Amino acid sequence: MRPGGALLALLASLLLLLLLRLLCCSTDAPARSRLSAERSRDGPRGTPAAPRTLRSPATQLPRPTNRYLESDYLQIIRNIQNCPWKRQEEEYENFRAKLASCCDAAQNFIVSQNNTPAGTNMSYxxxxxxxxxxRENIFNMFPVSQPFVEYPYNQCAVVGNGGILNKSLCGAEIDKSDFVFRCNLPPITGNISKDVGSKTNVVTVNPSIIRLKYGNLKKKKEIFLEDIATYGDAFLLLPAFSFRANTIASFKVYNTLKESNARQKVIFFHPKYLRNLALFWRTEGVTEFRLSSGLMITSVAVELCEHVKLYGFWPFSRTVKDTPVSHHYYDNNLPKRGFHEMPKEYRQILQLHLKGILKLQFSKCEIA
Incomplete structure (x- = not known):
């Protein structure tokens, strides 16, 4: 495949899914006929469609390019918004079964005493x-078993940090969820809570952010504990066994909370689970150096929850209405280049939305 062909193929398959959804949800019979006629004109059923066959009256074909074109994705999302989302139970069950067979988050997501005996030589x-x-001192940091005893949860919210959350008024809706996942220790207090909510059951923590903001947790221990207190009884989820550099920082977080009798509990991603999850997504076309915490947690949520809704997942610099939007709802610091492949990841999440497996919140929430 020529350079840029892989990304073009990803966009093309997404457009095909969108076309099928438009056919299914359209109440306009003439429009449906036009779409059907275009599909039959471009090629016989059952044969691989050339890229031009994916064009619909509302969607322009992405141009072949080595670059990710934000405008292509935004046009696709505008078209997706024209179709009411509908949960597809069979698609959900099939995808959940695929994830469980490869990764089994219910048993393997968290390092526990049950799945990691003392004396284990654990690979990063x-x-x-x-x-x-x-060793015994590390083993004693682990919960005896997986801590999510009420699994499967009914309604789960996975809250990213996208600037799209600003003025979204999604806070009340998020807080009504049975279980709330958050990514990378974002601020949730003050006026922002009306947009992002405050309920938190699990929040991922990047050890690099801890080091940058709180140093070695000695001089800024009280500030750290005060900031963490805003998360109530949440689990702090750290990748202690992803890189060796993460281990000491993660253990310091654990020990700081334990010594202070904090309400929050530290848990650790299991490295084997994350390796298996990366292999799973690689078969779906996500070949980046490492998955983002957002895609990791979304995958976990699909296994642990009956209904999953995503908020604040928005890797674009503009909204669908073409207005500028910050990278995060609390700042505009951009991620490291080359570490995550956000366009490919977001394409996968859009696929899950289109298939009715989970629901993406693209704009403001409706207020009851």
């Missing part, structure tokens, strides 16, 4: 040639 997720011996 990314630096897999390196191992850490699970």
């Amino acid at each position: 997720e990314v630096e897999s040639k390196n191992e850490i011996l699970i």
Whole structure:
């Protein structure tokens, strides 16, 4: 495949899904006929469609390019918004079964005493040639078993940090969820809570952010504990065994909370689970250096929850109405280039939305 062909193929398959959804949801019979006629004119059923066959009256074909074109995605999302979302139970069950067969989040998502005995030589997720011996003191940091005893949860919210959340008024809707996942320790207090909510059951924590903001947690321990207190009884989820550099920082967070009798509990991603999850998504075309925490948690949520809705997942610099939007709802700091492949990840999440497996919130929430 020529350079840029892989991304073009990803967009093309997404457009095909969109076309099928438009056919299904359209109440305008003439419009449906036009779409059907165009599909039959472009090629016989059952044969691979050339890129031009994916064009619909509302969707322009992305141009072949090595670059990710934000405008192509925004046009696709505008078209998606024209179709009411509908949950597809069979699609959901099939995808959930695929995830469970490869990864089994219910048993393997978190390092526990049940799945990681003392004396284990655990390989790191990314630096897999390196191992850490699970001595008794480390073993005692782990919960006895997976801590999510009420699994499967009914309604779950996965809250990203996209600037699209600003002025969304989604806070009340998020807080009504049975279980709320948040990504990378974002601010949730003050006036922003009306947009992002405050309920938190699990929040991922990037050790690099801890080091940058709080140093070694000695001088800024009280500030750290005050900030963490806003998350109530949440679990703090850290990738202690992804890179060796993360281990000491993650253990310091654990020990700081334990010594202070904090309400929050520290849990650790299991590196084997994350490796298996990366292999799963690689078969779907996501070949980046490492998955983002957003895609990791979305995958976990699909396994642990009956209904999943995503908020604040928006890797674009503009809204569908073409107005500028910050990268995060609390700042505009851009991620490292080359670390995550956000266009490919977002394409996968759009696929899940189109298939009725989960629901993406694209704009403001409706207020009851």
